[in-house]
Amino acid sequence: MRAHTFFDHNATTPVDPAVVAAMLPFWSECAANPSSAHRSGVAARKAVDAAREQVAAFAGVLPSQVVFTSGGSEANNLFVRGAAARLRTGRMALSAGEHACVRRPARSLVREGWQLLDVGLDAQGRIRGDELAAKAGEGLMLASFIAAHNETGVVQDIPSLAETARSAGAVVHTDAVQWAGKRSLRFDDLNVDALSLSAHKFYGPKGIGALLVGKRLDLRAQIEGGGHEHGLRAGTENVPAIVGFGVACELAAARLQADAAHLTDLRDRLLAGLRGPQLRHLGAVVFGAEAERLPNTVYFAIPGIDGPTLLLALDDAGFALGSGSACSSGDHAPSPTLLGMGVDPDLARGALRVSLGRSNTRIQVDAFLDALQTCTTGLRGLAAVAV
Numbered sequence: 001m002r003a004h005t006f007f008d009h010n011a012t013t014p015v016d017p018a019v020v021a022a023m024l025p026f027w028s029e030c031a032a033n034p035s036s037a038h039r040s041g042v043a044a045r046k047a048v049d050a051a052r053e054q055v056a057a058f059a060g061v062l063p064s065q066v067v068f069t070s071g072g073s074e075a076n077n078l079f080v081r082g083a084a085a086r087l088r089t090g091r092m093a094l095s096a097g098e099h100a101c102v103r104r105p106a107r108s109l110v111r112e113g114w115q116l117l118d119v120g121l122d123a124q125g126r127i128r129g130d131e132l133a134a135k136a137g138e139g140l141m142l143a144s145f146i147a148a149h150n151e152t153g154v155v156q157d158i159p160s161l162a163e164t165a166r167s168a169g170a171v172v173h174t175d176a177v178q179w180a181g182k183r184s185l186r187f188d189d190l191n192v193d194a195l196s197l198s199a200h201k202f203y204g205p206k207g208i209g210a211l212l213v214g215k216r217l218d219l220r221a222q223i224e225g226g227g228h229e230h231g232l233r234a235g236t237e238n239v240p241a242i243v244g245f246g247v248a249c250e251l252a253a254a255r256l257q258a259d260a261a262h263l264t265d266l267r268d269r270l271l272a273g274l275r276g277p278q279l280r281h282l283g284a285v286v287f288g289a290e291a292e293r294l295p296n297t298v299y300f301a302i303p304g305i306d307g308p309t310l311l312l313a314l315d316d317a318g319f320a321l322g323s324g325s326a327c328s329s330g331d332h333a334p335s336p337t338l339l340g341m342g343v344d345p346d347l348a349r350g351a352l353r354v355s356l357g358r359s360n361t362r363i364q365v366d367a368f369l370d371a372l373q374t375c376t377t378g379l380r381g382l383a384a385v386a387v
Helices: 017-025 041-058 071-082 100-110 130-133 157-166 239-275 307-316 338-339 362-386
Strands: 067-068 091-095 117-119 140-146 171-177 195-196 209-213 297-299 350-354
Touching: 017 239, 041 067, 041 195, 067 071, 071 100, 071 140, 071 171, 071 195, 071 209, 091 100, 100 117, 100 140, 100 239, 117 130, 140 157, 157 171, 171 350, 209 362, 239 297, 239 362, 307 350
Parallel strands: 091 117, 091 140, 140 171, 171 195
Antiparallel strands: 067 209, 195 209, 297 350
16 A cells, blocks of 8 residues: 555544553453453453553543443433433433434434434634523523634633533533544533544554443443443443553653644645645635634535545545544535534535644645645646536
């Protein structure tokens, strides 16, 4: 496989070598089921317990509040379906920018008599707290708001949104999958009742995540069986992945400040290049440019250039980018989030996302800007010939 510069870290990240090293023994010599009573099983249980403590420390919760899942999607589903099952039918508040793994299970509640309250976004992709306050009213039972958006990188004011929803009587969840590892994470500071994590977004393994559950939240298990994970998620624990998740949390906490400084430098260099004399003629539009954003994310479009076509051209030039949510990469419809921000559909179809990572460099950013100019000039030339 030809080497690529990887600029798609919001979709996933490479597993840190230290995480791999910690996981390796649990694939073979320490491969016991952690529910077994023999010595090997006890060793596996101790490894799971240690990782649970690492994840808990990462987010400032008690180990008993950590429910391991297969990832962020399952954690989000566990909240939506699990919390709704313990409540009388009512209303659930979502923003127009929620991930499909929140929005789809929420929509399924409608068939059971629930109503959805859609809270709009402003032009910069921020959830409109004033609209939530105006619409919350009586009967608001559930709310879920994404903490940092996977496409735009826009960071939301979760404590304020949560306060509004909780004042109306709702239990509140935040999808912090993109936030974790990029910003300091403290459960209590976010003022929520539940929070979702996914290890592979911050240099941990795929297939493992967690729902952090507040003390006042009552959930019904969505996978029933042997009573694992405090009775909230049945199934033999994925010990290697759980161990890797714990180590990834420790590494992310230790490297948070250095990573944030490095990524901010690269992001700002990329933005300066898009707006500088070399590329100013392209007219690149950066979405959420005036909002507080993650240090690693730039979501932009070039008017008149088809996003999927440019994505492939840049891929051929050696750069792996995203066009939005990797979970919806086969769908070429405009991003619902951008449409919710009032972006013109034609411009939204051109959206590309650069999400930078720990190993990226200034040299790579500069090379990308050169490639973007070359690819865009070539595509405009082809369009002119076609006309």
